[in-house]
Amino acid sequence: MKTIVVYARTAHTGKQISACATHIGLPQIVKAVDCIPALFIALRRGPVDVVLVDVALAAPDPVKFTRTVRTRYPRTGVLFTGAADPRTAATVAAAGALGFIKARSGGADDLLVAFAHAIVLARTSLVNTAGDVPRQRPLQPLPMRLSEREVQVLAGLTEGKPNAEIGRDLFVSEDTVKTHAKRLYRKLGARDRAHAVAIAFRSGLIS
Template identity: 70%
Template sequence: MKTIVVYVKTPGAGQRISACAAETDLPQKVKVVDCAPALFLELSLGRVDVVLVDVALAAPDPVKFTRTVRTRFPATGLVFTGAASPRTAAMLAAAGALGVMRAMTGDGDDLLVAFAQTVVLARRRLTNTTSSVPRQRPPRPALKALSDREFQILTALTEGKRNAEIAIDLFVSEDTVKTHAKHLYRKLGARDRAHAVAIAFRTGLLT
């Protein structure tokens, strides 16, 4: 993998992404930018596999933004994060984006989950497009390591859902969700939800 560029709103969001990158052993391959000129400078250097960009930063026309990036840098994948409507997400996909990762706040845990998903997406994309020799998949952790409820919560975390939303979906209290989350973090050896999502995708526990 060459580089993932993350285009985010605030320095705080950038710091959280950098910290997450360090936890996934990718600090040298992740570049955080906070303005369009910096983004296009990185793209012009030709070392970018995937860009994760807040959909709000592609305003006023994220579809046009997508077409511009895809036309000028066809070898670079584009992933959006943010509160995009289903219609907008479909239009972005039609314009050439790889997808839209949900991150409602733009700088919280859901942004880190979106980043973790993008890391995995970038690795898969690079493997599929540049390697003629199939890579051996890492050993799949035994599913019995997680309880059914913990696995449900892990799946919900990969979708960027908050604890309150998970609690509603599973008909349990938010405290119960937090307790199960702590248990699954411990079993996976994860520090937080973003780290748990990265481990789950990287090891094949979730695909």
């Protein structure tokens, strides 16, 4: 069975990412690692289709990191996430990376949301290219309908925006955003921001 390897900052973040993978329906093909040795052990064991990497962990030279992985494992794609400028995103793409999913800060929540996006994108790629990937489970109906405002807040969460920025976009206070977020978490049965994003992807609220 092919694998998506997620290179995260800490073991705790790795566990959270693995939990997101479970909610999206990918518990068997997502593996989280938190150091370079563990990453290359996973690559040697293979086959690995995609490595999702926090760009901060590829410092000081994400281009070299990309070329090293692509040279040693040409069938493995590299997808970055995190906070980086457009020039860095362009240079890693030129070096052979699949792309770059930007997080608005280095905060754990933002990176976790970006990883949720990346896992979904990577899974789409796997489904389109591999016949041995497990089929996604049927979409499950949501227990309660989200209000228009809750959907707007959820959209902001999926873009990795902090509550204050979502509030500015919607012309409401940060406290109001937090209230809407708590309500949509309850309706979705989500524990936190990343869990809500995963459920939204899984339920078809976000495409």
